[in-house]
Amino acid sequence: MQEILKKIITDVLTSLYEPFWFALLSAFLMCIAYMYCYEPDNAGGGFKKMMLAWVKKFKKDAHFRVLFFWCIVTVMILFRTLLNRNLWMNPLSDVMGGWTFTDSKGKFSAEPVENIIMLIPWTWLLIVLKNRKNVVKKPVLYAIGAGFLFTLAIETMQLMLRLGTFQLSDICYNTLGGMIGGVMFWIFGMIRKR
Numbered sequence: 001m002q003e004i005l006k007k008i009i010t011d012v013l014t015s016l017y018e019p020f021w022f023a024l025l026s027a028f029l030m031c032i033a034y035m036y037c038y039e040p041d042n043a044g045g046g047f048k049k050m051m052l053a054w055v056k057k058f059k060k061d062a063h064f065r066v067l068f069f070w071c072i073v074t075v076m077i078l079f080r081t082l083l084n085r086n087l088w089m090n091p092l093s094d095v096m097g098g099w100t101f102t103d104s105k106g107k108f109s110a111e112p113v114e115n116i117i118m119l120i121p122w123t124w125l126l127i128v129l130k131n132r133k134n135v136v137k138k139p140v141l142y143a144i145g146a147g148f149l150f151t152l153a154i155e156t157m158q159l160m161l162r163l164g165t166f167q168l169s170d171i172c173y174n175t176l177g178g179m180i181g182g183v184m185f186w187i188f189g190m191i192r193k194r
Helices: 002-017 020-038 047-060 062-083 111-133 139-161 168-193
Strands: none
Touching: 002 062, 002 111, 020 047, 020 062, 047 062, 062 111, 062 139, 111 139, 111 168, 139 168
């Protein structure tokens, strides 16, 4: 059991470490684009003015901070699932695979656990972003739907671009992770109300 836990922790931390700086830079640039689309006050004022405006917005606006962290998580997921994959000759070669904790060689695989963990923070942050104006009335159902659609889009892109394999288990496990993120948001919301 200790070896299995060690493998899961190592795989998850490696998955977080590899794309971190790319995700951080990408999220920073996405938030700059967001800031200048919705608040173009300091557009065209030079690099220093732009950086100061970004830092000021980050310090003052909680919604902007959540957007920044959601962008980091989104880019990390896309890096792991699409951007850092090798081309496969047949992306439909293992449609029904990935349900067990062993790979094709019989070795332990933490992939099902990683697929569940991957969408928990993504759906949590998405609901926080959307719930700024109390738009999300049923966070668990919203999380299930958002997790399913996001995963389906990723799996379809993997199929179309031949990046990895299209697997039904990934859709199921990621949707489960999205549901867990929605349940956690709902539970913490209930605790905050009390």
